[in-house]
Amino acid sequence: xxxxxxxxxxxxxxxxxxxxxxxxxxxxxxxxxxxxxxxxxxxxxxxxxxxxxxxxxxxxxxxxxxxxxxxxxxxxxxxxxxxxxxxxxxxxxxxxxxxxxxxxxxxxxxxxxxxxxxxxxxxxxxxxxxxxxxxxxxxxxxxxxxxxxxxxxxxxxxxxxxxxxxxxxxxxxxxxxxxxxxxxxxxxxxxxxxxxxxxxxxxxxxxxxxxxxxxxxxxxxxxxxxxxxxxxxxxxxxxxxxxxxxxxxxxxxxxxxxxxxxxxxxxxxxxxxxxxxxxxxxxxxxxxxxxxxxxxxxxxxxxxxxxxxxxxxxxxxxx
Numbered sequence: 001x002x003x004x005x006x007x008x009x010x011x012x013x014x015x016x017x018x019x020x021x022x023x024x025x026x027x028x029x030x031x032x033x034x035x036x037x038x039x040x041x042x043x044x045x046x047x048x049x050x051x052x053x054x055x056x057x058x059x060x061x062x063x064x065x066x067x068x069x070x071x072x073x074x075x076x077x078x079x080x081x082x083x084x085x086x087x088x089x090x091x092x093x094x095x096x097x098x099x100x101x102x103x104x105x106x107x108x109x110x111x112x113x114x115x116x117x118x119x120x121x122x123x124x125x126x127x128x129x130x131x132x133x134x135x136x137x138x139x140x141x142x143x144x145x146x147x148x149x150x151x152x153x154x155x156x157x158x159x160x161x162x163x164x165x166x167x168x169x170x171x172x173x174x175x176x177x178x179x180x181x182x183x184x185x186x187x188x189x190x191x192x193x194x195x196x197x198x199x200x201x202x203x204x205x206x207x208x209x210x211x212x213x214x215x216x217x218x219x220x221x222x223x224x225x226x227x228x229x230x231x232x233x234x235x236x237x238x239x240x241x242x243x244x245x246x247x248x249x250x251x252x253x254x255x256x257x258x259x260x261x262x263x264x265x266x267x268x269x270x271x272x273x274x275x276x277x278x279x280x281x282x283x284x285x286x287x288x289x290x291x292x293x294x295x296x297x298x299x300x301x302x303x304x305x306x307x308x309x310x311x312x313x314x315x316x317x318x319x
C-alpha cells in the first residue's frame with residue numbers, strides 16, 4: 001500500500017489532472033495498491049476564504065465569485081469526462097454548490113464568519129476536487145471510490161487547525177480500507193468532530209492527511225506529489241544553481257520545514273517518522289525524476305537493479 005498526495009498545482013487544470021492520472025494508471029497496471037489524497041484545485045481555498053469574507057462583510061459580490069467557482073468545476077468535468085460519465089458528477093457538484101450557497105447566504109445575512117462556518121466553506125474545495133478526480137480515475141480504467149475524509153478522520157473542535165484523535169482515526173481508517181479494496185480518492189485537509197462538525201487540519205493539511213492515512217495503514221511509502229523535483233537546496237527562483245537533495249533524514253526535513261522550506265508541511269513528518277515510513281517528494285510534471293527520499297537512512301538498491309522509485313509511464317491509455 002502506498003499513499004499519494006497531489007497538491008493544488010497537480011489538480012490545478014484538467015491538463016495537470018491528466019498528468020496525475022498517468023501516474024495513478026501506471027501504479028494500477030503494476031498492481032500497486034494505493035490511496036490518493038487530493039487538495040482543492042489551485043487557488044480555490046483562497047477564493048473560498050475570500051468569498052466567505054466578502055459575504056461576512058455584507059458584500060454581495062461574493063455571489064459572482066461563487067458563480068465563477070461553479071463554472072470552473074463544471075468546465076473541469078466537461079474537459080475530463082466523456083458525456084456519458086458526467087451526469088452523476090454534475091448532480092453531486094450541483095448539490096455541493098447549492099449547500100455552499102446556502103451557508104454563504106447565512107454568513108451574508110448575519111455579517112459574521114465564524115471559524116466553524118469558515119471550515120465548512122473551505123471544505124468544499126477538497127470535496128469537489130476529489131469527487132471529480134475519482135470519476136476521472138474510473139474513466140481511465142482504475143477502480144476507484146470517492147472518500148470524504150470527514151468519515152474517517154476524527155478531530156477536536158479547534159476549527160482552522162484541529163487536532164487529530166489518532167486512536168479513533170486509526171480504527172476508522174483501518175476499518176474502511178479493510179472493507180474497500182478499490183483505490184480511494186480521498187479529500188485532503190478536512191476531518192470532523194465526534195458530532196459531525198467539519199474541521200480543517202491547517203493550511204498544508206492535505207500532506208498531513210496523507211501521513212495520517214499512511215501511518216494508520218503502515219504504508220510502504222507516503223508520496224507527496226508537487227510541482228518541483230523534490231526538496232531543493234535553495235529557492236530556484238533566487239539561486240540558479242539550486243539542486244534537488246536525493247535523500248535526507250526526518251530530522252533534517254523537520255528542521256528545513258521549521259526554517260521556512262515549503263515543500264513539506266511540518267506535521268506531516270511526525271506520523272511517518274513514528275512508523276518509520278519513508279516520505280517521497282516528487283514532481284507530478286516530471287514523474288521520471290526520483291525526487292527526494294526522506295527517512296531514517298538512504299534506501300538500499302533493490303535486488304535485480306530495479307529502481308526504488310517505480311519508474312513511471314506517460315498518459316498512454318488516457319483520453
